[in-house]
Amino acid sequence: MTAALEAIGTAAVVVDVRGVVKGANQLALARFDGDPHAATTELRRSLDSEGAYCVHPLAGCASSHFLLVLRQVVDEDRVGSRVDAAAKRLRLTPAQVRVLRFVVTGAPNRTIAAKLDISERTVEIHMTALLSKFDADNRAALVALVLAP
Incomplete structure (x- = not known):
């Protein structure tokens, strides 16, 4: 299950x-x-x-x-502060930060690509880098690590 x-x-x-x-x-x-x-x-x-x-x-x-x-209930202040803290701690690039903000709110790659006006492949590349930097096995683990208190 x-x-x-x-x-x-x-x-x-x-x-x-x-x-x-x-x-x-x-x-x-x-x-x-x-x-x-x-x-x-x-x-x-x-x-x-x-x-x-x-x-x-x-x-x-x-x-x-x-x-x-x-359904997604986004506390934008919490998401923003957690993403900002992670960005500083892990030295994320500005592009990785932009992608991470969408990932944490539950947006799929296609939506992220459309919102940021980049290709879906570019989002995948940023996701690979984010998973590596956070040492996360999957998207769910990444989000959990970002939002963890």
Whole structure:
């Protein structure tokens, strides 16, 4: 289940019918400061928040488990300060910083390329450099490292 959740590319959790978190990817854990109990509490609190997440029943689970894909809620001040700190610490280039700002908010490479008016291949090159500098295995780990307190 963990590999499947990581492949989603945005914060995602699996919950049971009571809303108890049964699994979460790194992006979801980063969003909830690594605490599954905080995730359960936050998810229950946001049940009335229209558009906070998409709910998908999981096949083969007799409708007892659901996949919740959380919508991006971007705290731009937090993202900006974390990216700036990482940029100084790891001596990121200005182009890497621009790409990282979008990556942390969950933007896919195609969107980043369009927003920055660069090719998707250029974004991939910056991503490779960022993953190397952060010693991260994947995009989710990169985001978790940037946003970690």
